Amino acid sequence: MDLTGLKWLQQHQQMVSPEFLQILGSDGREELRKVESYLGNNIYDTIDGCISRTSSFQMEPVKNNEENRVIALGNKRKPEGKRETREKKKKIKAEDETESSMKENSNMSNTETSSDVLKQDYIHVRARRGEATDRHSLAERARREKISKKMKCLQDIVPGCNKVTGKAGMLDEIINYVQSLQQQVEFLSMKLSFLNPQLEFHINELSSMMADPRSFPLHQQGSLDYSVINSNQTTSLNALKMETSSNWDVHSQCLYSNLRTDSVSSFFSLK
Amino acid sequence: MASAYNPIYTDVPEKDVFALHFLQTLSNLRTQNSFSSPDNKTSDRVKKIKKAAYVSMARAAGATNRLWSRSLLHQAAKRNNKNVRFLRRKRRVTWLMRRRSNRGDPIEDVAAERLRNLVPGGGGMETSKLMEETAHYIKCLSMQVKVMQCLVDGLSPK
Numbered sequence: 001m002d003l004t005g006l007k008w009l010q011q012h013q014q015m016v017s018p019e020f021l022q023i024l025g026s027d028g029r030e031e032l033r034k035v036e037s038y039l040g041n042n043i044y045d046t047i048d049g050c051i052s053r054t055s056s057f058q059m060e061p062v063k064n065n066e067e068n069r070v071i072a073l074g075n076k077r078k079p080e081g082k083r084e085t086r087e088k089k090k091k092i093k094a095e096d097e098t099e100s101s102m103k104e105n106s107n108m109s110n111t112e113t114s115s116d117v118l119k120q121d122y123i124h125v126r127a128r129r130g131e132a133t134d135r136h137s138l139a140e141r142a143r144r145e146k147i148s149k150k151m152k153c154l155q156d157i158v159p160g161c162n163k164v165t166g167k168a169g170m171l172d173e174i175i176n177y178v179q180s181l182q183q184q185v186e187f188l189s190m191k192l193s194f195l196n197p198q199l200e201f202h203i204n205e206l207s208s209m210m211a212d213p214r215s216f217p218l219h220q221q222g223s224l225d226y227s228v229i230n231s232n233q234t235t236s237l238n239a240l241k242m243e244t245s246s247n248w249d250v251h252s253q254c255l256y257s258n259l260r261t262d263s264v265s266s267f268f269s270l271k
Numbered sequence: 272m273a274s275a276y277n278p279i280y281t282d283v284p285e286k287d288v289f290a291l292h293f294l295q296t297l298s299n300l301r302t303q304n305s306f307s308s309p310d311n312k313t314s315d316r317v318k319k320i321k322k323a324a325y326v327s328m329a330r331a332a333g334a335t336n337r338l339w340s341r342s343l344l345h346q347a348a349k350r351n352n353k354n355v356r357f358l359r360r361k362r363r364v365t366w367l368m369r370r371r372s373n374r375g376d377p378i379e380d381v382a383a384e385r386l387r388n389l390v391p392g393g394g395g396m397e398t399s400k401l402m403e404e405t406a407h408y409i410k411c412l413s414m415q416v417k418v419m420q421c422l423v424d425g426l427s428p429k
Contacts, residue, residue, distance in 0.1 A: 143399065147379070150402035157281070157406055171382035174405065178389050181412040188419040189320040193313065195426045 280403075283410040284331060289418045292327040299323075322347060324415060332411040338400070339408050342392025 151170060155161040158177045164170055300323055326347050329340035379398060386401060387393035390408050393401055 146399045147402065150399055150406075153281075154402055154406050154409075157409055168378050168382060171379070171386065174409075175382065175385050175389060178386070178405070178409060178412070181409065181416060182389070184416045185324055185412065185419065186317075186321055188416065188423055189324055190317050191423050192419065192426070193316040193320050195423065 281407045281410055283407070283414055284333075286414055286418055289328065289331045289411075289414050290421075292331040293324060293415070293418055293422075296323040296327040296330075322350075324419065328411055328415040331415075332407070337404065337407055338392045338396065339390055339404050340411075346391065 148167070151167065154174055155170060158174050160177075161170055161173050164173055297320070300319055325343055329343040329347075332340055335341055383398050383401060386405060387396070390401065390405055393404065396404060
């Protein structure tokens, strides 16, 4: 969330209601603390200040828990475009005064930095609709932010996602990437099946792995292990000829203990 | 790039773990089909190897800790007619689907549906959980691809 959330808060100076804090949960509170440190400990002052200042706004007659939130601004925000159309202004006695004062402050807030604006008298607040839908809209917004946060993480993982913006494009990229990975798995498994027609994976793997030119960096260790594994190889070949599962298990155990050597890890760590 | 604050917990084990599990599953394949190997058709072999790859990936990535790995193993066990576990999840699926039908961001939902079809076990997850699972799944898939690529390169004639 970090930068975008900070900018959002900076531009709109939204008072964070205690209920919003609850919905955000502990993660949200952490983020708020980060924002606070960024803005220089202004937010918590302002939150306390807001709560104390709401009384000065003559909002006491309408003070409920749900309505102790935020009054609509004239600010237009793109992601909140939907919610603005749904919003109605609450009937507050001091609404006209607060609106005019807020309009002044809204103009100033767009140009000044957050720390200056937050220290002013009037804090920008934003109204939600009625009581019942308040919680829903807040919850929805929290949910949407969670999803966008996670999509940003996905963006880091999936290569080539940086160029595309917007949720739909990014999701398409992610879907294409997953599909391509699955196709790669299928293709490689086809290759493997062609390379090993009798599914004799075990012996071939070991011998090819040990003799692989790419394991050169671990030359000395590799040669030592090679001798060990050679002796095991012959015994396991005999076991294969007999084709009894018990022998196979025993030898597979030995082979697996040999597998846990450094040479194998080097083999698989080389790209 | 790595952000210090990563809400998705994606720690994928090293390549060695994946390699070990994959080889183990392949050798299990070998023991199962020791007597019928010449009669195998190509497509059967390919399917078996593919299934082995997915199952080993699911096991290597922490079999029961992740939803997608659980559902992968579940599907694989079903195909072998083994005992079916985790029946409890079905109830949760219906509840979540009812809940999901109420919300709708049409842009998200279409793509989320496609993603759900791709990621195993995605049908019963909410969108945020789906994102986490996708991230982990992508990381594990890429590890598995690397392991298999190493194997193929090692096995291919020089």
